[in-house]
Amino acid sequence: MKLIAGNWKMFKGPRETREFCDRFHPPEGVEAVLCPPDVSLATAVESGFTIFAQNVHWAADGAYTGEISAPMLLELGVDGAIVGHSERRQYFGETDEMVARRTVTALEAGLRVIACVGESLEERQSGQMAVVLRVQVEAVKDAVGDHERLVLAYEPVWAIGTGQNATPDQAREAHAFIKGLLDVPVLYGGSVKLENAEELLSEDGVDGALVGGASLDVESFTAICRTAANL
Numbered sequence: 001m002k003l004i005a006g007n008w009k010m011f012k013g014p015r016e017t018r019e020f021c022d023r024f025h026p027p028e029g030v031e032a033v034l035c036p037p038d039v040s041l042a043t044a045v046e047s048g049f050t051i052f053a054q055n056v057h058w059a060a061d062g063a064y065t066g067e068i069s070a071p072m073l074l075e076l077g078v079d080g081a082i083v084g085h086s087e088r089r090q091y092f093g094e095t096d097e098m099v100a101r102r103t104v105t106a107l108e109a110g111l112r113v114i115a116c117v118g119e120s121l122e123e124r125q126s127g128q129m130a131v132v133l134r135v136q137v138e139a140v141k142d143a144v145g146d147h148e149r150l151v152l153a154y155e156p157v158w159a160i161g162t163g164q165n166a167t168p169d170q171a172r173e174a175h176a177f178i179k180g181l182l183d184v185p186v187l188y189g190g191s192v193k194l195e196n197a198e199e200l201l202s203e204d205g206v207d208g209a210l211v212g213g214a215s216l217d218v219e220s221f222t223a224i225c226r227t228a229a230n231l
């Protein structure tokens, strides 16, 4: 069964979250996950859907202003968390070490984790893609191995929010490389929309999708889930 996760980023407060959840009816045959911003997690949990946070801290509690811990998420009824999203790496200085620490703590606490990896355009164009992916994947692998609650997301930075998705060949190649390093399910993320979902999700080694922009609209996200369910 494919896993289709909607990363809402910094969109949708509790009111819009409730509206979305009331209208969201994912089909059978796909695992749909919603990843709202922290203020909307409680509202989303009430809906009964599988809910992931967009980040999680490595400490159980402490003087970490603005952060949220795994035990807090579990208390709320949240199922998992994304870690290492490229926007966290790019704008908030997340390093591979921080991503690994977040992953370990979240898994040990009982959460599921989607750990994101992916190369920038410069890295791809200068032939560094394999090196970058290896370093990012091995940081997680060395910390937790092929944990049963761990999923990776291949999210080429140049494809996120740009409308320029990886081609199915590029996705297949990257997923095969990643799975050769760490044998866990790998989602594709980067400008997934209804128009390209079928060809990307049909590729070998593409176990689902992490969807940003196209997950904000309930009809478009439902249609992507339906595409995945019908494969």
Ligand code: PEP
Pocket (backbone or CB within 6 Å): 007, 009, 155, 159, 160, 161, 162, 163, 189, 190, 191, 192, 210, 211, 212, 213, 214
């Ligand atoms: C994301 O935020 O993880 C993402 C893949 O965004 P988009 O689908 O908008 O490219």
